[in-house]
Amino acid sequence: MHGVFKKNKMTLISKDNTFVWHPFDVYNSENLLVKKAKGIYIFLQDGRKIVDGISSWWVNLHGHRNTTITNAVSKQLRYFEHVIFAGFTHQPAIHLAENLCKCLPGEMKKVFYSDNGSTSIEIALKMSMHYWHNKNQNKKVIIAIEGSYHGDTFGAMSVAERGGFNLPFEPYLFDVKFISFPNNEESIMQFSYICQTNEVAAFIYEPLVQGSSGMRIYKPEILEKLLKIAKINNIICIADEVMTGFGRTNTLFASNQCETKPDIICLSKGLTGGYLPLGATAVNQKIINGFESKKIKNVFLHGHSYTANPLACAAALASLKITLSNESIKNRKNIELWHCNFIEKIKEKNYPLKRLEYIGTILVLEIDNQSDTSYFNSLREYLYIEFLNRNILLRPLGNVIYVLPPYIISKVELNKIYKAIEEILNLLSNNNISNKL
Ligand SMILES: Cc1ncc(COP(=O)(O)O)c(C=O)c1O
Incomplete structure (x- = not known):
């Protein structure tokens, strides 16, 4: 030995x-x-x-x-554990994407897989920036909410509350405009003011609850107002449902509690019922339209080695079924x-x-x-x-x-x-x- x-x-x-x-x-x-x-x-x-x-x-x-999820993962293991997801595909990833699109709010049309919550956020941010780049429009401003937390990678840290967790990295983070916590009309005024510049690419938010900054809860009515303003100004709305997804806030997704829906939804955490790491970034038709051209400079050149891991997708499908059950x-x-x-x-x-x-x-x-x-x-x-x-x-x-x-x-x-x-x-x-x- x-x-x-x-x-x-x-x-x-x-x-x-x-x-x-x-x-x-x-x-x-x-x-x-x-x-x-x-x-x-x-x-x-x-x-x-x-x-x-x-x-x-x-x-x-x-x-x-959980027996159902354990069995689903074991069954998938009898076929294969992982294969490259560029140029190849498989049933668990296809079924999961189809079912997520069916149950996510806002007519989501495609799912981009990754490994965790932070990567699902990086992808949403990169997609938003790339979308405006493909359209040759100079929209570089991202709006986020004070107190937000979106993960520990650099894009995710950039759109989060400064200080504390990310203090040593502050000089390396990109500029973001923060509005105050949306528990009064002030945040709406700030939001409208920033939108007037016509330079805003995207608005990212944790819908209804800011998790890591202390489970700070806010009302769907104020979020609704922010989302309406964003839509009028053609701003991409990114809902970070990494913590709030899959029934945590009473509705299946927190975004269900607003009439106006996001363009991108980020998922992870409960996605596989806690079995295996998986991230998912779901997008609507608007985002897909921004990537229609097949010119290489317009293609979303992003991918992780373990994209759409089949064991994780099998766990996620089983977990989703349980989440949707009456019990x-x-x-x-x-x-x-x-x-x-x-x-x-x-x-x-x-x-x-x-x-x-x-x-x-x-x-x-x-x-x-x-x-x-x-x-x-x-x-x-x-x-x-x-x-x-x-x-x-x-x-x-x-x-x-x-x-x-x-x-x-x-x-x-x-x-x-x-x-x-x-x-x-x-x-x-x-x-x-x-x-x-
Ligand atoms: C709202 C939110 N987004 C993103 C993340 C990052 O997820 P992960 O830890 O899987 O990278 C977290 C983690 O706590 C989170 O609460």
Whole structure:
């Protein structure tokens, strides 16, 4: 046997510490070693059973090791694992694109595949820029919303809130015009003003909820006004449904809650039910028309090695079927009702909260610890550890606690999370919250 595979005495966790660089490595504690996962539970090597209250970073819609999705992936494995997607095609990719186009809002006509949420955004941005380039029009301005997050690649960082996550890269990001968070008319005035320049290529937004900046919820009525102005000004509208897609906000897609639909929709996360990485950028006829000429300079020259991975597409098809089933729709309605009841129950109590609300299956509590609301608020680590001590995985966004469970969670299981939240709120109320700063 080659030396590299020889066993040594290091524990797995010390090897993890030595050799593996984890994302967002901010909680100075050791990573938890997972043995298996099933339903809403993650089983650890040390015997603990953790409730996955955030669907493993918002991807796992139907619980871990769902039989239908597992079978779909296994079946595809018997045929082939992956083939080049330039010049070749396959059934899972075709069926998935057809079905996505049928159920996405806004008469989407084609799907461009990639690997993750960030790449689905890069593709949407590049398509928009390329569209105006092909039409020989000088439209170079992109509009985004303050507080937005669209991923960690350079285009995605450019259209996101500056500072924080992307501070070291700011000098390298392209210019974007930001409008204020759309919870009042000011954002509409700013938007109209920028549109008047006639130089705007695209408007990118997280419909109804800004996820990473603290699950900030806004009303479809204001988004509707923005989209109407964008359409009148012939601006390409890009809906980032990476987090909101597939039933998270009550409707199948958040964009369903507006009358005016986007031209491009970005999908990932829940797309495969949390099984395999896959991104999808769906476009309407307007965008396709911009690429009609077959001259090489007009062709969209973009592609990833794992484009339309057949295993991922098979998982996505199975996940979509489950999402559309009556049972899953009923589950989502139940979660919404339970969130609503929980809010009613605790809103009269004197907890230190700036915000207590829900949208679809997402529950949000913004804690007032006399510090600015931000991902870097010092309560984050305290809250994370308090929940883990109760065998619950929640990853608060600074001082914002949110619950975003797999749709199969039962009332009893969700009650465990609510109980933990109340316990921690009581602790914070009794122990003078500034002690946790
Ligand atoms: C709204 C939104 N868009 C894009 C992304 C990026 O997705 P990924 O992490 O798969 O690159 C995220 C990730 O959290 C997101 O919340």
